[in-house]
Amino acid sequence: xxxxPRETVDLDPSRIFREDARELLRDMAAQGWPSRRLSSLxxxxxxxxxxxxxxxxxxxxxxPTNWGGRAATDLSETNxxxxxxxxxxxxxxxxxPFMAAWLNSEQGxxxxxxxxxxxxxxxxxxxxxxxxxxxxxxxxxxxxxxxxLSVQLALASADERLSSFQADLxxxxxxxxxxxxxxxxxxxxxxxxxxxxxxxWLDQLPYPIASALWTAESAHSVGExxxxxxxxxEAIVTFHAxxxxxASRSDPxxxxxxxxxxxxxxxxxxxxxxxxxxxxxxxIVEKTSKSLRxxxxxxxxxxxxRVRRAFADxxxxxxxxxxxxxVVKKFNELNGKRNRWSGHTGYTPEQELRTQVxxxxxxxxxxxxxxxxxxSQLVLVRPGSAKRRRDGLVQTAEVAVGTRTxxxxxxxxxxxHMYDDELxxxxxGSQSPLRLGHFVQLRAAPxxxxxxxxxxxxxxxxxxxxVSYQYGLESELRDDVESLRADFGGLALx
Numbered sequence: 158x159x160x161x162p163r164e165t166v167d168l169d170p171s172r173i174f175r176e177d178a179r180e181l182l183r184d185m186a187a188q189g190w191p192s193r194r195l196s197s198l199x200x201x202x203x204x205x206x207x208x209x210x211x212x213x214x215x216x217x218x219x220x221p222t223n224w225g226g227r228a229a230t231d232l233s234e235t236n237x238x239x240x241x242x243x244x245x246x247x248x249x250x251x252x253x254p255f256m257a258a259w260l261n262s263e264q265g266x267x268x269x270x271x272x273x274x275x276x277x278x279x280x281x282x283x284x285x286x287x288x289x290x291x292x293x294x295x296x297x298x299x300x301x302x303x304x305x306l307s308v309q310l311a312l313a314s315a316d317e318r319l320s321s322f323q324a325d326l327x328x329x330x331x332x333x334x335x336x337x338x339x340x341x342x343x344x345x346x347x348x349x350x351x352x353x354x355x356x357x358w359l360d361q362l363p364y365p366i367a368s369a370l371w372t373a374e375s376a377h378s379v380g381e382x383x384x385x386x387x388x389x390x391e392a393i394v395t396f397h398a399x400x401x402x403x404a405s406r407s408d409p410x411x412x413x414x415x416x417x418x419x420x421x422x423x424x425x426x427x428x429x430x431x432x433x434x435x436x437x438x439x440x441i442v443e444k445t446s447k448s449l450r451x452x453x454x455x456x457x458x459x460x461x462x463r464v465r466r467a468f469a470d471x472x473x474x475x476x477x478x479x480x481x482x483x484v485v486k487k488f489n490e491l492n493g494k495r496n497r498w499s500g501h502t503g504y505t506p507e508q509e510l511r512t513q514v515x516x517x518x519x520x521x522x523x524x525x526x527x528x529x530x531x532x533s534q535l536v537l538v539r540p541g542s543a544k545r546r547r548d549g550l551v552q553t554a555e556v557a558v559g560t561r562t563x564x565x566x567x568x569x570x571x572x573x574h575m576y577d578d579e580l581x582x583x584x585x586g587s588q589s590p591l592r593l594g595h596f597v598q599l600r601a602a603p604x605x606x607x608x609x610x611x612x613x614x615x616x617x618x619x620x621x622x623x624v625s626y627q628y629g630l631e632s633e634l635r636d637d638v639e640s641l642r643a644d645f646g647g648l649a650l651x
Contacts, residue, residue, distance in 0.1 A: 188304070219243055222242060258316040364599070365392055573590065598612075
């Protein structure tokens with residue numbers, strides 16, 4: 158101490174009521190890992206990173222103060238446009254390559270974002286200051302796991318190997334342009350591993366999406382497969398739009414403005430909810446994502462809490478995946494492909510159909526990378542019976558995930574009772590489970606399956622047309638338009 162200690166009183170209640178620290182600690186504990194504050198492991202306070210040509214120090218870690226950059230043990234690998242902090246450990250229980258890899262994971266990014274928010278100052282534009290006190294507060298807010306050193310070494314090694322595979326893929330990808338004749342051989346050498354990974358993804362997806370994708374994967378001819386994959390993408394974008402619209406409607410005031418913007422854009426593009434095309438759902442995703450991103454990025458602690466509550470208390474990193482600009486971009490790309498490859502096209506040779514299928518599958522892999530494991534965190538359920546215990550409300554629900562039926566039942570601790578005959582997205586401990594709009598429904602199925610998913614397609618007079626992508630376009634039903642009147646909300650023309 159070089160001066161008299163000062164006492165600071167923090168009157169911001171958000172740090173007390175915020176759930177993000179508790180959630181991070183719970184996730185680490187689920188792995189059996191003890192947690193520490195980064196400040197407790199440092200040899201000295203963090204400092205601005207030195208020149209890239211500076212001699213590397215032992216046990217050094219470089220962490221950007223914006224969440225977009227990468228943590229690394231080499232300054233040149235941080236890929237950050239802003240400030241980077243250099244840290245040196247004095248604790249032999251920390252292996253810096255492991256710490257860098259973890260800080261780049263979804264949990265690590267969430268911890269970094271939380272530390273930046275809590276350590277920043279300013280009324281209108283919050284920023285992390287560069288003085289030693291502010292940087293030490295940032296290090297004190299950064300929660301990290303410290304498993305056994307053997308675990309750190311193993312995970313760091315696995316992460317390094319996967320990184321080398323990624324670099325090798327980049328090299329192989331570049332090689333096909335110098336030797337085009339070898340393109341098919343290059344792809345065949347690595348395709349198997351990625352095909353298996355896509356199949357395993359189905360077990361994590363909500364049933365409406367997983368069942369449509371399984372129909373595509375099990376199609377007998379390449380022509381059927383191409384059509385089924387296009388239908389599966391329709392299912393994906395319709396489900397995604399329904400989720401975001403349902404979350405947006407948890408705040409009626411904000412939702413009315415968003416829906417007015419959606420209605421105007423649909424009108425300008427000669428689209429409408431009355432005839433819901435792929436483009437209609439993309440517009441809904443685009444506008445709701447923009448509104449939710451604004452609340453999450455520019456709002457205060459209350460706005461962030463409101464958005465998290467709308468998504469059944471999903472973590473901020475998961476919400477950012479669902480509303481990311483890259484997801485919107487991918488859906489727009491698929492809309493373009495669908496318009497080119499379906500409709501009034503002429504005869505398409507089998508080889509071209511196979512190329513289209515490969516392209517649609519590649520898009521699925523990209524989408525999986527964008528969404529990560531968000532659908533294993535936010536689970537689709539059909540609610541059942543509920544009971545009140547001393548520690549709160551517990552409700553049994555069928556978990557509508559994967560391709561298999563009947564669905565397994567689980568118990569969820571919830572803050573609000575979920576209604577029968579509805580679909581919800583929920584997490585164990587959700588205060589407000591997210592009830593989905595009726596644009597996606599599970600109905601009694603044909604004799605070959607337990608349930609069939611139906612998606613809203615269009616309004617025809619006094620009825621609405623609902624279609625299924627599990628069995629083909631012939632699987633459809635009609636319902637009274639009044640059953641969806643409330644779901645149209647501000648999207649329908651007056």
